[in-house]
Amino acid sequence: MLSQVCLQSLLRPSPGPVKACYRALPSSSLWAARVNCLPLRGTSQSQPSARRAYSTQWRDKSNVGIFSPTSAALFILTGIGLFFYFRHEKQRMLEEREQMRTSSQYGRPKVGGPFSLKTHTGETFTEKDLLGKWSFVYFGFTNCPDICPTELDKVSGVLDAVGEHFATSTIFQGVFVTVDPARDPPSAIAHYLQDFHPLFTGLVGSYDEIKAICRAYRVYFSTPPNADPKGDYLVDHSIYIYLMDPEGNYVDAFGQNSSKEDIVEKVREVMGHWRPTGK
DSSP states (O other), X not given: OOOHHHHHHHHSSOHHHHHHHHHHSOHHHHHHHHHHHSOOTTOOTTHHHHHHXXXXXXXXXXXXXXXXXXXXXXXHHHHHXXXXXXXXXXXXXXXXXXXXXXXXXXXXXXXXOOOEEEETTSOXXXXXXXXXXXXXXXXXXXXXXXXXXXXXXXXXXXXXXXXXXXXXXXXXXXXXXXXXXXXXXXXXXXXXXXXXXXXXXXXXXXXXXXXXXXXXXXOOBOOOTTOOTTOOOOXXXXXXXXXXXXXXXXXXXXXXTOXXXXXXXXXXXXXXXXXXXXX
């Protein structure tokens, strides 16, 4: 049996009393004391402090929450990027669906037809004025805040680009048809077209005449028939640039996703193999 004094000496961290105690004990008791004094395997005196540090660190992380400012900013930016991506893909799919619908019909799609409108200079303009030239026809309105100017700038760039290879003044023309006749008299269209290519001709007519040509070109527009000329409203309408050949026949339609380069490439391709009917 170990004496109480020796046992207390063994439990002290100082090695001095332990060695003295070992010398005072018999060999059998000395072996028992050594066994009883050995630390348990896998234990450490620093283990409680490590557990305390780990628990404190976990509490600090839990206080921060799931999102840090950086991860929240990345989440928001990712959401914005996905929004614009899916909106772009939706517009592209709508354009491809429209092209597939028109191309699935037998023969040449029925786009265009007879009409009679007034130009921005007061002259009569009919479907016969499309003959003999490649025409870029666009439907819009002068109070359009951004889409119409962008598309008309695109057509102006196309006319400049093809003018480097062809005599644009003799075989090309741009046609702007207003879908807001209540607020777009010839004088307003004339002023509006000054910002675009000089080969543009602006067309306007009564509400019924505009509705008829829009139906012929499969153009949707939301202008009410009794619109107030002084009203402040926007007009929802189809956004396509129609390419018509020198015989007044529909060739192709270019949406917002079509670049100037895409249209120029298509025009050169079509003109390369186009032949008048009967030749």
